[in-house]
Amino acid sequence: MKEEREMCQIGRVLRPHGIRGEVKVQVFSDTPDRFRLLDHVYVLNGEDTPRKLEILSTRNQGDHALLTFADVTDREAAES
Numbered sequence: 001m002k003e004e005r006e007m008c009q010i011g012r013v014l015r016p017h018g019i020r021g022e023v024k025v026q027v028f029s030d031t032p033d034r035f036r037l038l039d040h041v042y043v044l045n046g047e048d049t050p051r052k053l054e055i056l057s058t059r060n061q062g063d064h065a066l067l068t069f070a071d072v073t074d075r076e077a078a079e080s
Contacts (some may be wrong), residue, residue, distance in 0.1 A: 010027070010028055023067055027064060041055060
């Protein structure tokens with residue numbers, strides 16, 4: 001039997017940051033380092049099924065987070 005998991009929104013991808021695939025994320029969590037505690041996130045991009053992305057690195061930039069995902073290596077991939 002497949003296990004149902006409840007998901008909650010902890011951020012929103014705002015835009016690509018730089019040319020190496022990093023993205024700027026608006027953080028909705030009360031925990032500023034929320035993304036540092038995770039090894040992956042699920043991203044909805046107008047699709048019915050969330051896309052699982054492995055987090056390679058995260059750093060804070062003011063009220064936002066800058067994330068790098070596996071298999072997202074350039075700006076074009078970050079935009080999709």
